[in-house]
Amino acid sequence: MSAAPAENGNARPRVAVFKMASCDGCQLQILDAEEALLELAGAIGIVNFAEASSHMEPGPYDVTLVEGSVSTPEQEEQIRRIRHDTRFLITIGACATSGGVQALRNATGRHEEFVRHVYPTPEYVASLEDSHPISDYVDVDLELTGCPIDRGELLHSISSLLRGAVPRISTSPVCVECKRRGYVCVVVAKGEPCLGPVTRTGCGALCPGWGRGCYGCFGPAQPSNNTEALGRRFADLGLTAKETADRFRFITGWAPAFREAADELEGVGGRRASGSPRAKEESSP
Amino acid sequence: MTHRSVEVPVIARVEGEGALHIRVEDHTITDLRLEIYEPPRFFEAFLRGRHFSEVPDIVPRICGICPVAYQMSAVHGLERLFGAQVPEGTHELRRLLYCGEWIESHVLHVFLLAAPDFLALPNAIEMAKTHPELVKTALEIKRIGNDLMALIGGREIHPVSPRVGGFSKAPRRKELEPFLPRLEWALEQMPGIADFAASLSAPALERPVEFVSMVNDDEYPMNVGGMGSTEGRRFDATTYEDVTREVHVEHSNALHSVMAETGTPYFTGPLARFNLNAQHLTPVAREVAERTGLGVPENDPFFSLAARLAETTLAIEESIRLIERYVAPDPPMVEVRPRAGRATWTTEAPRGTLYHRYDVAEDGTIVEAKIVPPTSQNLRHMEEDLRAFLPGVLDTSDEELTRLCEMVVRNYDPCISCATHFLRLDIERA
Numbered sequence: 001m002s003a004a005p006a007e008n009g010n011a012r013p014r015v016a017v018f019k020m021a022s023c024d025g026c027q028l029q030i031l032d033a034e035e036a037l038l039e040l041a042g043a044i045g046i047v048n049f050a051e052a053s054s055h056m057e058p059g060p061y062d063v064t065l066v067e068g069s070v071s072t073p074e075q076e077e078q079i080r081r082i083r084h085d086t087r088f089l090i091t092i093g094a095c096a097t098s099g100g101v102q103a104l105r106n107a108t109g110r111h112e113e114f115v116r117h118v119y120p121t122p123e124y125v126a127s128l129e130d131s132h133p134i135s136d137y138v139d140v141d142l143e144l145t146g147c148p149i150d151r152g153e154l155l156h157s158i159s160s161l162l163r164g165a166v167p168r169i170s171t172s173p174v175c176v177e178c179k180r181r182g183y184v185c186v187v188v189a190k191g192e193p194c195l196g197p198v199t200r201t202g203c204g205a206l207c208p209g210w211g212r213g214c215y216g217c218f219g220p221a222q223p224s225n226n227t228e229a230l231g232r233r234f235a236d237l238g239l240t241a242k243e244t245a246d247r248f249r250f251i252t253g254w255a256p257a258f259r260e261a262a263d264e265l266e267g268v269g270g271r272r273a274s275g276s277p278r279a280k281e282e283s284s285p
Numbered sequence: 286m287t288h289r290s291v292e293v294p295v296i297a298r299v300e301g302e303g304a305l306h307i308r309v310e311d312h313t314i315t316d317l318r319l320e321i322y323e324p325p326r327f328f329e330a331f332l333r334g335r336h337f338s339e340v341p342d343i344v345p346r347i348c349g350i351c352p353v354a355y356q357m358s359a360v361h362g363l364e365r366l367f368g369a370q371v372p373e374g375t376h377e378l379r380r381l382l383y384c385g386e387w388i389e390s391h392v393l394h395v396f397l398l399a400a401p402d403f404l405a406l407p408n409a410i411e412m413a414k415t416h417p418e419l420v421k422t423a424l425e426i427k428r429i430g431n432d433l434m435a436l437i438g439g440r441e442i443h444p445v446s447p448r449v450g451g452f453s454k455a456p457r458r459k460e461l462e463p464f465l466p467r468l469e470w471a472l473e474q475m476p477g478i479a480d481f482a483a484s485l486s487a488p489a490l491e492r493p494v495e496f497v498s499m500v501n502d503d504e505y506p507m508n509v510g511g512m513g514s515t516e517g518r519r520f521d522a523t524t525y526e527d528v529t530r531e532v533h534v535e536h537s538n539a540l541h542s543v544m545a546e547t548g549t550p551y552f553t554g555p556l557a558r559f560n561l562n563a564q565h566l567t568p569v570a571r572e573v574a575e576r577t578g579l580g581v582p583e584n585d586p587f588f589s590l591a592a593r594l595a596e597t598t599l600a601i602e603e604s605i606r607l608i609e610r611y612v613a614p615d616p617p618m619v620e621v622r623p624r625a626g627r628a629t630w631t632t633e634a635p636r637g638t639l640y641h642r643y644d645v646a647e648d649g650t651i652v653e654a655k656i657v658p659p660t661s662q663n664l665r666h667m668e669e670d671l672r673a674f675l676p677g678v679l680d681t682s683d684e685e686l687t688r689l690c691e692m693v694v695r696n697y698d699p700c701i702s703c704a705t706h707f708l709r710l711d712i713e714r715a
Contacts, residue, residue, distance in 0.1 A: 021326055023345075023348050024352075025346075025348075025349020028393075030352060031397060051410065053408030071324040071325075072324045100326075100346070101326075101331075102327060112331075114327040117327075117329065119540075120532075124533060124534075127325050206439045207453075209439070210453050211617070212448070212454075215342055243336070246339070250342075
């Protein structure tokens with residue numbers, strides 16, 4: 001991976017921020033970086049960020065941050081354009097990296113019914129059957145997971161790139177962070193189901209620190225991911241297979257490791273496991 | 286016949302994505318559509334089948350700017366249905382959390398999104414060059430709101446502690462006390478900020494308006510209260526869907542709301558709350574309102590910014606009061622037993638009234654969900670504001686017209702992620 005952004009003479013690196021289907025929370029993490037942002041604004045040129053500025057320049061960009069999932073036919077085109085215009089593409093948040101909570105529709109296979117349920121006139125609504133992570137369509141250089149992303153990880157990533165260094169993002173599970181901070185285990189002490197053993201930290205073990213179980217905002221931890229054993233532990237706590245599957249099928253439920261765990265529990269055997277549009281394109285002659 | 290057409294592909298500095306299409310023929314607007322192309326995410330559909338206890342983790346994902354509003358409408362409604370007796374001090378802590386969100390959201394809107402308009406600057410980074418001290422002060426006040434949310438909720442975006450039955454953890458008094466000097470400092474800044482706001486020159490828009498907000502006999506409404514309107518309507522969450530009606534228009538992924546009886550649009554948000562609840566303003570908030578020239582009745586939507594500053598001040602004063610009297614709920618939450626039935630509730634999100642309804646099965650499974658966010662309630666009213674405002678400014682350049690249209694829209698601080706997003710301007714001048 002070549003981390004250094006494009007050279008464009010002596011000019012500051014050109015940074016753009018785009019949004020797809022999402023809640024704005026990850027973009028808000030950028031705005032909430034406040035002082036750090038004003039400081040960074042000296043080192044980089046944020047040349048296209050509709051939420052923050054009415055001044056919007058066209059590409060090419062050195063670094064592009066994309067929030068949100070691909071969820072409409074228009075966005076399928078938009079993300080290819082963005083990739084084409086961008087040297088280094090960073091996807092931010094659960095929606096961009098695993099389809100987001102709106103990907104809960106994917107496993108149901110009931111998109112049509114969902115449209116009819118929410119909108120009195122379904123034909124006015126253009127929406128894809130599935131909510132897709134960006135990597136289903138284009139190559140992504142760095143994924144920052146989280147719902148929302150962690151501000152520290154974002155600033156670290158941008159400043160690493162500015163120095164030409166590869167950002168270092170932890171992939172270890174929330175459990176490690178809990179031990180580091182000396183938190184009492186909510187599974188052991190309260191008998192509360194917690195996704196901490198299989199979820200990437202990045203939040204600082206937030207939920208256990210606030211007296212409750214982790215619900216998986218940052219997606220699966222890497223590389224070990226023993227969802228099956230955790231499912232058995234949840235069964236011991238008295239959860240039904242459906243209740244355990246619902247834990248996996250949540251904020252980052254379309255991330256492969258969690259999707260497969262839920263499919264296994266519900267006995268659907270990865271019915272919709274190969275839903276990537278890119279996979280379809282690449283396999284076609 | 287002359288024909289004019291202008292395109293603005295994305296409305297900037299709003300939370301979400303939308304576009305505005307206008308057609309003008311012989312100085313008459315023949316078509317005006319606020320297009321919402323924020324993609325639908327189907328929350329009301331996928332909430333079905335989930336357990337009630339997951340709702341406070343799901344619904345904040347509708348909006349990263351006002352997640353607490355979504356959590357509050359949900360937990361209150363479900364608790365009432367279940368007859369849950371939350372621990373003493375829960376109401377106060379929820380109000381304090383909401384104050385944090387009002388401060389964060391209002392200051393974000395006033396300084397990062399709206400104020401650059403009044404100074405004809407493209408963004409807050411440019412404004413930080415022309416008004417460095419003011420922007421620094423504003424960011425520090427916003428930071429206090431964020432920090433309050435983070436302490437109580439675990440994080441400011443999608444807090445984790447609010448649960449049906451209370452909080453998973455309540456802060457200790459000594460964790461809240463360090464906020465007092467910061468809040469006192471912020472309060473001292475507000476009159477000066479009000480004077481700055483008063484010095485901005487804004488367009489004016491006077492027309493009859495029906496304002497709708499929660500009303501409460503005892504306090505400026507956030508979590509608890511009935512509904513009122515400046516046309517004398519009185520209702521509450523249980524009759525919300527009878528009094529108001531949602532309509533689907535072709536150009537919008539967000540539904541529009543109108544009054545069911547008259548088919549007319551209404552206006553919810555800070556200016557509505559001010560008009561219906563000004564008697565509950567706290568002392569410095571009252572002073573801020575006066576300094577900005579804001580008084581009851583105030584129909585001009587361009588005074589929304591002033592109302593946001595008055596409410597920011599109120600939220601600061603309320604935070605001080607709530608922290609001074611704070612007693613941590615102990616235990617922080619009670620166990621809740623579900624029962625079948627219908628849960629309805631409204632709370633006041635920074636942008637206006639947020640209505641939730643959940644039909645729940647006996648085992649606590651959500652059977653049906655209905656969520657009516659403030660921005661979609663305001664959409665029809667926004668379109669009507671534009672219709673009333675545009676004829677007076679049609680002769681300006683497309684660039685200026687775009688800026689003015691965006692200002693009209695931005696008065697509502699629209700959160701299009703909630704309502705589904707926002708503004709591409711496309712003006713056809715025929």
